[in-house]
Amino acid sequence: MSRAPLFSGTGLANTSRMPERRSLPVLALRDTVLYPGIATPITVGRLKTLRAVEAALRAEGEEKRLFAVAQRDAAEEPTTEGLYHVGVVARITQVQRFGAGLQIILSCETRATALQYTEVSGVMRAVTVELADLPPMIDAAANEEALTREVRDQAVVYGRRRGAPEDVLRQFVSTLHDGKELVNHVAFYLDLETAEKQALLETLSNDQRLERLNEHLHHQIEIAEAQERIRTSVEEELGERQREMYLREQLRAIQKELGESDEEVSAERLEQKLEKAGLPEETAREVRRELNRLKRMGRETSPEAQQLMSWLEWVADLPWNERTPDHVDLDEARRILDEEHYALGDVKDRVLEFLAVRKLRADQTPEGDARSRAISRGPILLFLGPPGTGKTSIAESIAHALGRKYVRVALGGARDEADIRGHRRTYVGALPGRILQGMKRVGSKNPVVVLDEIDKLGVSYQGDPASALLEVLDPAQNHGFVDHYLGLPFDLSEVLFICTANLRDGIPGPLFDRMETIAFAGYTEVEKHEIARRYLLPRQLDENGLREGQLAVADPALRELITSYTREAGVRQLERSIGALARKAARRIATNEIERAEILSALSVRELLGRSLVRPERRLLRDAAGVVTGMYYTPMGGDIMHVEATVMPGKGEFILTGQLGDVMKESGRAALSYARAHAGGLGIPARRLQGHDVHLHVPAGAVPKDGPSAGVPIAVALVSALSGRPVRSDVAMTGEITLRGTVLPIGGIKEKVLGAHRAGIPEIILPAENEADLDDLPVDVRSSLQFHLVEHLDQAIALCLRARPLRAETDEGEETSRTYARAS
Structure with missing residues (x-):
């Protein structure tokens, strides 16, 4: 007989004599491993295991013992090759028949290894020898005791997680005095794979078995805790769904008793709406597929069904074929623009040109989709200018003139691409973008859509909304615009898009390239006075509950509001100031103090509103050395600033203050270099350039x-x-200079000149190359100012410095300035 190799990795226990061999019937175990000291019932039903039990019962010398060993693959029929080599010698203590099988109780006695397996007449037998434990290592008693206590505590925790009472667990564990006995019982009841249990059985060192068992216990406790969390979460979710279903059933029953129905959310009603929507053929196929999927779901209470119904509702409510008829009457358009807006002559002319082109295109196109698309096709308008100058209201007037619906989409501060393209349907609470929301709200396929404040779009990790606008504002692409939520192409080619912005710098280049700019400048004081008289005062009377005639504001009072209480290019702050006067009048009229309020003078305004918190820059009252009036542009419009320079004893340093940017500092250094290089011709004493510091300061240092x-x-x-x-x-004056003194053109001429005009400046020095920009100024402003167009710095110096005349000859040759006075 040949010996089979041992698979425990430890070999037989070292003894001084040869272990006793036994030939025992083999009981093949499926999905379980038995340990010494365990008594457990076993169900026997397979032919080979039944024969093994019968052989053990017939044996006389072994007293009904057999060798119980686990199969490697529980799905296969037991064979000698498919069995492990380490098992237990067990005694059959009880046998009970049921049907074609047996129920036996095994009392496991010792661990043994099979030296050889044989099979005779269908009965598997094994030659076995007992496996003894390895003796403990020196000084390992304390470690084994600690491990025993840890295993005992973890076994109680594991049993509690599996639902057993803690007091019963502690009582059971306390009966296991020996570490070996503790390992055998805990390992038997632990929920482990067969291979892991077999590895514990084959380990001959008890302290190693304790360590492995402790690791398994910790891992199984973590799994049990995770299962508990999952189970609790699922029960809560199922409870919420059951509650929702119960409430929906109650709602259906109540509606039925009241004679009402939930047709508004039914698939049948959706199908009718979708049939009337006039969907394109490709879109209709996709919608029919989704509608059939909704019908197959049956009840409409599941979250997926509710999500699909919301999507179909959106598709049905969008204006796929609904449009308003266009009528482009240029005379009517001019009347509307003049009636709703004062001044802005250049803007009105450009808008009328815009509408005239569309009228000619429409007249050459037949009625229907093509006509509406022809009116909409063309450049996208960008209204660029300071706040409060009428950009949004002009866009609304265009919609009024065309007879189209009006949609305003506020984009200021938007940082998510989903604001334009919408969220994908997979997200909870998903919605289409703001453009399609506006289209649904007005119910028209060809509205005027105003994209307000596009220069204030942001960028974040959620995407760039400005990039998403590239497709929307491209007439060659927007006929197939796909919103992420909708997932279907929607035709935006009939929409007339108008954008508004305050600053050019905030608009990305590719987006700006798709638009045609119409510039809005600030209003003059005369224009503000007329706007206040025609529009602002009547509107504030109405908003504050005053009847016509209950508040009279005289022209001097209005001029005081404009000059002393507001500082802006537009008229928003002016309207607020008028509203403040109206509220004070309304209070006195409501308390029956007066019947009619009259504000006739600037003093009356100051008595009602108090001192002005606005301190606009005004022209200097007298000439001064080193103090110059400059002009600058802000998003709120143009204004003036005073540039101050002084010379003092020092080390020849150049000091710049007033929170100046790098470009402005470079202009200062270039100007000082020019002054030093041409000191003789400019009348600068040589001693002033040596041993003196030059300090340049621009007031309003916090700005x-x-x-x-x-x-x-x-x-x-x-x-x-x-x-x-x-x-x-x-x-x-304003203008950029070079190191040679050449004056270069700059931007924002209209706003800067209007700011200087408001400040009371009668004469202005401008670069000669900006002469064409003067045509943008209102006629009354041009006629009240005198303009000096210069090409060289010496010309500006000769115009504005008092006392000794400068020599006329410069490095650029002999030049004289041109005085430009435009009459109306």
Whole structure:
């Protein structure tokens, strides 16, 4: 007989004599491993295991013992090759027959290994020898005791997680005095794979078995805790769903008793709406597929069904074929624009040109879709200008003139691409983007959509909404715009898009390239006065509950509001100030103090509103050396600033203050270099350039300032301070300079000139190349100002410095300035 190799990895216990061999019937176990000291019932039903039990019962010398060993693969029929080699010698203590099988109780006695397996007449037998435990290592008693206690505690925790009472568990564990006995019982009841249990059985060192068992216990406790969390979560969710279903059933029963029905959410009603929506063929196929899927779901209470119904509702409610008839009457359009807006002549002319082109295109196109698309096709308009100048209201007037519905989409602060394209349907609470929401709200396929404040779009990790607008604002692409929520192409080619913005710098280049700019400048004081008289005062009377005639505001009072209580390019703050006067009048009228309020003078305004918190810059009252009036542009419109320069004993340093940007600092250094290089011709004493510091300051130090257009004011201020010659206080100037003194053109001429006009400046120095920009100014402004167009810095210096005349000859040749006075 040949010996089979041992698979325990430890070999037989070292003894001084050869272990006793036994030939025992083999009981093949499926999905379980038995340990010494365990008594457990076993169900026997397979032919080979039945024969093994019968052989054990017939044996006389072994007293009904057999070798119980686990199969490697529980799905196969037991064979000698498919059995492990380490098992237990067990005694049959009880046998009970049921049907074709047996129920036996085994009392496991010792661990043994099979030296050889044989099979004779269908009965598997094994030659076995007992496996003894390895003796403990020196000084391992304390470690084994600690492990025993840890296993005992963890076994109680594991049993509690499996639902057993804790007091019963502790009582059971306390009866297991021996570490070996503890390992055998805990390992038998632990929920482990057969291979893991077999590995514990084959381990001959008890302290190693304790360590492995402790690791298994910790792992099984973690699994049990996770299962408990999952079970609790599922029970809560199922409970919520059951509650929802119960409430929905109650609602259906109540509606039925009241004679009402839930047709509004039924698949049949949706199908009828979708049939009337006039969907394109490709879209209709996709919608029919989703509608059939909804019908197959049966009840409409599941979350997926509710989500699908919401999607179908959106598809049905969108205006796929609904449009308003266009009528482009240019005379009517001009009347509407003049009636609703004062001034803005250039803007109105450009809008009328815009509408005229669309009228000619529409007249050449037959009625229907093509006509509406022809009116909409063309450049996207961008209204660019300061706040409160009428950009949004002009867009609304265009919609009024065309007879189209009006949609305003506020994009200021939007940082999520989903604001334009919508969320995908898979997200909870998903919705289409703001454009399709607006289309559904007005129920028209060809509205006027105003994208307000596009220069204030943000960028975040959620995407770039400005990039999403590229497709929307491209007439060559937007006929197939796909919203993420809808997932279907929607035709936006008939929509007339108008964008508004305050600053050009905030609009990405590719987006700006898709639009045609119409510039909005600030209003003059005369225009503000007329706007207040025609529009603002009647509107505030109505909003504050005053009847016509209960509040009279005289022209001097309005002028005081405009000049002393507001500082803006538009008229929003002016309307607030008028509203404040109206509220004070309304209070006195409501308390029967007066029947009619009259505000006739500037003093009356100051008595009612108190001192003005707005301190606009005004022209200087007298000439001063080193102080120059410059002009600048802000998003709120144009204004003036005073540039100051002084010379003092020092080390020849150049000091710049007033929170100036890099470009403005460079302009200051270039101006100082020019003054030093041409000191003789500019009348600057040589001693002023040596041993003296030059300090340049721009007041309002808390406000950041930058830009090249302050080059001329800075240069004039430095020359005035170094030469000691005063600067005319009635002249304002702007322009960029080079190191050679050449004056270069700049932007924002209209806003800057209007700001200087509001400040009371009668004469203005501008770069000669900006002459064409003067045509943008209102006629009354052009006629009230005198413009000096200069090409070289020496010309500006000669115009605004008092006292000794400068030599006319410069490095650029002999030049004289041109005085430009435009009459109306």
